[in-house]
Structures are given as structure tokens and as C-alpha cells.
Amino acid sequence: MNSPFRLPEASTHAVTVDHIFYLLLLLSGATVVLVFGLILLFAVRYRRGSSAKRGPMPEILSREFEIGWTVATLLTFAFLFWWASSADLGSLAAPPSALEIHVVAKQWMWKTQHPSGAREINALHVPLDQPVHLLMSSQDVIHSFFVPAFRIKKDVVPGRDTDIWFQATKSGTFPLLCAEYCGTNHSMMRGKIVVMRQDDYAGWLVQQPEGDDLAHEGAKLFVSQGCSGCHAASSNVHAPRLAGLYGRAVQLADGRTVSADDAYIRDSILQPKRDVVAGYEPVMPSFKGLLDDGEIQSLTAYIRSLSKEQPDD
Ligand code: HEC
Ligand SMILES: [Cu+2]
Known part of the structure; x- marks a missing residue:
């Protein structure tokens, strides 16, 4: 349905977000109608000179009424909180097949x-x-x-x-x-x-014009930027093999254990002194300023592609 007031709902997430939005709109609308309705009603009923009964409500009635509406409001908002946060949290992790x-x-x-x-x-x-x-x-x-x-x-x-x-x-x-x-x-x-x-x-x-896929581009960079000089199996430098690294837990020299995700690999390349792998000397140079974001993505894709193969140690 296309109307100037409605955005197209073109993803699975859009449907959930809109349901939450419509419920919030409905609740706010109902509150507005209730409050303004009561203002009008009371203004007419208790206008100067009207014969309506004044004075406090019977106490028992007013207590039950207070408890009733407080609990109802609390439950409504607890439900809204649960619904909106579970929809948001559920949308954080991408399905592995994506x-x-x-x-x-x-x-x-x-x-x-x-x-x-x-x-x-x-x-x-x-x-x-x-x-x-x-x-x-x-x-x-x-x-x-x-x-x-x-x-x-x-x-x-x-x-x-x-x-x-x-x-x-x-x-x-x-x-x-x-x-x-x-x-x-x-x-x-x-x-x-x-x-x-x-x-x-x-x-x-x-x-589309033939482009190298990211992992291939990364493999080329790995050689042209000199990474393979240290990280290749044939190298004399004592550096960790990167096959099987992606997604694995890495033990660092300072005792921390981190998971080798995209961010870890980016940091390893740009700030190698920050997370030094246990058992290795901090000899890897920083590539900050030498590689742009696209190149880091390619290198990361290459390292990720290595974990699909058997570790070659
Ligand atoms: C001078 C040798 C040298 C070069 C060149 C080098 N590295 Fe390293 N690299 C190391 C050493 C030694 C370590 C382990 C110590 C550390 O974490 O700093 C390491 C660690 C890493 C790690 C973390 C490994 C793990 O097991 O957690 C990654 C990822 C990495 N390097 C990627 C690269 C990439 C990509 C390049 C090229 C852009 C590169 N390295 C260039 C020596 C080198
Ligand atoms: Cu912008």
C-alpha cells in the first residue's frame, strides 16, 4: 500500500518496527482521548452552579481504583519494554547464511x-x-x-x-x-x-565487470605488503600462522584471551603492539597510514578465507 504518510515496509525488520510503532501510537492516542475527554466532562459536569455531587470519593473505591490503574500501566509498559528490546536484540546477530x-x-x-x-x-x-x-x-x-x-x-x-x-x-x-x-x-x-x-x-x-573477489585481492596484498615475509610457513621470522585464526580464541602475552574477529584483525594490523600474541616478540610493524580501509577489509577477507581450509602448520 503506497500512501504519502506510509513508508514502504520492505524488510522483515520493518514489519516488527511498525507493529511496535502502531501500538505506541494507539496507546498515546488513547491517553490523549482519555485525558481530554475527562477535562471536557469535568468542565461541564462541575461547572459553576451545577448540582453535581462534590466531595471525596468513597475511600475503598478510590484505593482499588488507584492500585488497579497503576498495575495496569506498569504491566503495559513492562510488556512494551520486553517487546521492543527483544525485537532489537533479535536483530543484532545476522544469520550465518547471510x-x-x-x-x-x-x-x-x-x-x-x-x-x-x-x-x-x-x-x-x-x-x-x-x-x-x-x-x-x-x-x-x-x-x-x-x-x-x-x-x-x-x-x-x-x-x-x-x-x-x-x-x-x-x-x-x-x-x-x-x-x-x-x-x-x-x-x-x-x-x-x-x-x-x-x-x-x-x-x-x-x-558486472570482473573484479577480483576480496579474498583474492587480500592474498595479493598479503604478498605485496610483505606480510607473507613473516607469516608464511617458509619464513625464518617467528610469527604466528594465520590459517585457522579467524573466529578462534587467541591467548595474548598480557594474559588476556580475545576472539579473533574482524576488529581484532584490524587492530593486529594497525596497532600490533596493543594485542601481542603470547609466545611471540612484538616485531610486527604497524601498517597504519600504509593500508586504507578497503585494503584492510581485503586482508581480513583473505585471513577469513584461510580458516575454511585446514591449518597448515
Ligand atoms: C616483521 C614481521 C611481520 C610482518 C611484516 C607482519 N607481521 Fe603480522 N605478526 C608478526 C608477529 C611476530 C606477530 C605476533 C606478535 C604480535 O601479535 O604482534 C604477528 C601477529 C599478527 C596477527 C595476529 C595473529 C594471531 O595469531 O593472533 C595478524 C592478524 C597479523 N599479524 C597480520 C599481518 C598482516 C595482515 C600483515 C601484512 C599487512 C603482517 N601481519 C605483517 C610479524 C609480522
Ligand atoms: Cu555521511
Whole structure:
């Protein structure tokens, strides 16, 4: 249904958010009607000179009434809190089967890259009825990825990976906006999300110019940036093998144990002195300023692809 007052509901999440919104609207509306209705009623009933009975209510009636409405309000809001928070928490973790798409935000554009390597600028083509997981980073300032038709919004923060997922339920083209003021052309930082039937999406992907997929690009960088000089099995430097690293728990020299996720790998590359792996010397140089966000995403994708193979130690 398209009306100027209703945004399209184009994702699974949108339906839940709207249900919560409509219930809140209904409750607020009912409160407004009740309060203004009583004001009017009392104004007429107890107007000067009317013969209505005045004075306090019988005590027993008023106590039960007080307890009754207090408990009812409490339960209503406890229910709302439970419903809204469980909907929000449930939308945090992407299903493992989700299609992973990388998003890099910069002043003032959105760059996206599909698992096949296909790249887009200010546009994102996605398949219908399939979960899509966006792994996002920013090259400069804070941006925010906002698709009103999907009811999703997430900040994209420099120096940090954020993610969000959705499952589109309507095909069509929907606006993508930046929802965090990010400088002069913030208002122009727009794009479009194109939701296509799954076979159309597959057809579209095939037509895209051949791009290397992320993991392949990462493999090339791994050699050209000198990572393999230390990390390859043949190297003389005592450095950890990276196969099987992704998703595993890592014991650090200072006794902490951390999980090797995207953020850990990014930190290992940019600030290697911060999380030194137990049993190794802190000899890895920082690559801060040498690699941009896209390159770090590629290296991370390469390291992730290594964990699907057998560790080669
Ligand atoms: C001079 C040798 C050297 C180079 C070059 C080097 N590293 Fe390292 N790297 C190490 C050593 C030694 C460690 C373990 C100590 C530490 O955590 O700092 C390490 C740790 C890591 C870790 C954490 C490993 C774990 O088991 O938790 C990652 C990820 C990593 N390096 C990625 C890279 C990438 C990507 C590059 C290239 C951009 C690179 N390294 C370049 C020596 C090197
Ligand atoms: Cu922006």
C-alpha cells in the first residue's frame, strides 16, 4: 500500500518496527482521548452552579481504583519494554547464511562490494528474501547507513567495523541516506538499494565487470605488503600462522584471551603492539597510514578465507 504518510515496509525488520510503532501510537492516542475527554466532562459536569455531587470519593473505591490503574500501566509498559528490546536484540546477530557485503563510507559517497568482487558506488543491488549482512567501515568521519524502507540505521565509524543485516521482502528501488552529519555535502550522500528477484540478482552479478573477489585481492596484498615475509610457513621470522585464526580464541602475552574477529584483525594490523600474541616478540610493524580501509577489509577477507581450509602448520 503506497500512501504519502506510509513508508514502504520492505524488510522483515520493518514489519516488527511498525507493529511496535502502531501500538505506541494507539496507546498515546488513547491517553490523549482519555485525558481530554475527562477535562471536557469535568468542565461541564462541575461547572459553576451545577448540582453535581462534590466531595471525596468513597475511600475503598478510590484505593482499588488507584492500585488497579497503576498495575495496569506498569504491566503495559513492562510488556512494551520486553517487546521492543527483544525485537532489537533479535536483530543484532545476522544469520550465518547471510550474503556478506562490504560497505565503505567516505565524504561523500557509499562504496559497496559484493562477495564476487563486483563494486558499486552509491548503489547496492541485493537479492529478495535473502538475509544480507553488511560489514561497514568509514575512511574519514562518522557516517550512518540509513534505509528508511527497511527501518535500519547504523553508524559507520572510522577505525572500527560495524555491521547490520536485513532481509528485503519487496523488490524495487529504495533510498539510502547518510543519517549522521558528515560535512558540507552530507545531504548529497545518498544512494539507492535495488532489491531484485534472486535470479535477476544472479544475472546482474554476472554482467558486472570482473573484479577480483576480496579474498583474492587480500592474498595479493598479503604478498605485496610483505606480510607473507613473516607469516608464511617458509619464513625464518617467528610469527604466528594465520590459517585457522579467524573466529578462534587467541591467548595474548598480557594474559588476556580475545576472539579473533574482524576488529581484532584490524587492530593486529594497525596497532600490533596493543594485542601481542603470547609466545611471540612484538616485531610486527604497524601498517597504519600504509593500508586504507578497503585494503584492510581485503586482508581480513583473505585471513577469513584461510580458516575454511585446514591449518597448515
Ligand atoms: C616483521 C614481521 C611481520 C610482518 C611484516 C607482519 N607481521 Fe603480522 N605478526 C608478526 C608477529 C611476530 C606477530 C605476533 C606478535 C604480535 O601479535 O604482534 C604477528 C601477529 C599478527 C596477527 C595476529 C595473529 C594471531 O595469531 O593472533 C595478524 C592478524 C597479523 N599479524 C597480520 C599481518 C598482516 C595482515 C600483515 C601484512 C599487512 C603482517 N601481519 C605483517 C610479524 C609480522
Ligand atoms: Cu555521511
